[in-house]
Amino acid sequence: MRITIAHNNNAETLKVVAHLKNALEVKEGVVFDAKYPDVVITVGGDGTLINAFHRYENQISSIRFIGIHTGHLGFYTDWQAQDVDKMVDALFLREPESAKYPLLEVELVTEANEKKHYLALNESAVKRISHTLEANVYIDGQLFENFRGDGLCISTPTGSTAYNKSLGGAVIHPRLKALQMAEIASINNRVFRTLSSPIVIAPDQWITIVPNSAHFVMTVDGSKLDLHNAKKINYRISNKEIRFDRFGHTHFWSRVQSAFIGGKDDFI
Structure with a gap:
């Protein structure tokens, strides 16, 4: 599996990237390939993911995206920093299955x-x-x-x-x-x-x-x-279409509710 990591340079992001690289390096069959990746993992926010999308838009039909958000809530980024190990395990335990967006x-x-x-x-x-x-x-x-x-x-x-x-x-x-x-x-x-x-x-x-x-x-x-x-x-x-790995991909209306309305604890 050819993987690349796209990220911003915030201090918290760089810590997550270092942890992610270590978690991936011990997995059999992982090749870090920034030129022709199968999977692009972004660490940051929606801006980081959008930048990665445009970097690889000429290869978009052969790439799957996974987003990890650090800092503010990301609409395209499903995973949180503390879930990196869980995300890596899921990536290798399941067959690839994608959510496709126009x-x-x-x-x-x-x-x-x-x-x-x-x-x-x-x-x-x-x-x-x-x-x-x-x-x-x-x-x-x-x-x-x-x-x-x-x-x-x-x-x-x-x-x-x-x-x-x-x-x-x-x-x-x-x-x-x-x-x-x-x-x-x-x-x-x-x-x-x-x-x-x-x-x-x-x-x-x-x-x-x-x-x-x-x-x-x-x-x-x-x-x-x-x-x-x-x-x-x-x-x-x-x-x-853009493809996101489905194993951690949040239900669309759950994303909308979380991003704009908030959780149950936010209601009075």
């Missing part, structure tokens, strides 16, 4: 009709920093609305609990291969009208954003791209 495919088309492709685990947003964004929004190639406001956010089901949720979007179970678009501070008056509500589209549909501005910003999982003279951006559910 990803977002982003296709940027330039004015010269060049196409650039990106993959997102959480979301992609289109914004203007100091001015209002104006853009035509198409669904399946048909004009849906003319948007004016701070921006638009397109998210995956797992990403629905991230930036999308702060925009008032719905939380969607990851078994539903659906895209969600949420508006960021839209302007609605007698001149400019939008639906002014998040929308969820089917897995065989796609969203196209055609900006009316020569310069705007596109983010992919928080990474910012300054774009000039982009023609359009197409969003659809990717045919690729």
Whole structure:
């Protein structure tokens, strides 16, 4: 089994990484391979896991992820630091079985009709920093609305609990291969009208954003791209998926309840 460990450099994280390496080294058949791993174990938080995802996104179909969180609660990270030995034992005692989550495919088309492709685990947003964004929004190639406001956010089901949720979007179970678009501070008056509500589209549909501005910003999982003279951006559910080892993978609604509502002891 080829394994690599991705981590941040916090003091607590480095202690966990050292313990994890020792626990793995005594297991027969373990090869540490950062180039072509079978399993990527992340130690840190969701940011660490998202960074690891993008590092290996070209190999995503052959990799399984396991997340150990240190510090703040991680939505993608199932295991706690004190459970490292239990996680390692489970990894070698069971046959690989994965929970699969859909990803977002982003296709940027330039004015010269060049196409650039990106993959997102959480979301992609289109914004203007100091001015209002104006853009035509198409669904399946048909004009849906003319948007004016701070921006638009397109998210995956797992990403629905991230930036999308702060925009008032719905939380969607990851078994539903659906895209969600949420508006960021839209302007609605007698001149400019939008639906002014998040929308969820089917897995065989796609969203196209055609900006009316020569310069705007596109983010992919928080990474910012300054774009000039982009023609359009197409969003659809990717045919690729991210896989998490199921043996310690928390039930989705338990994750949501734990992350945003809290345990029973938190209720009065």
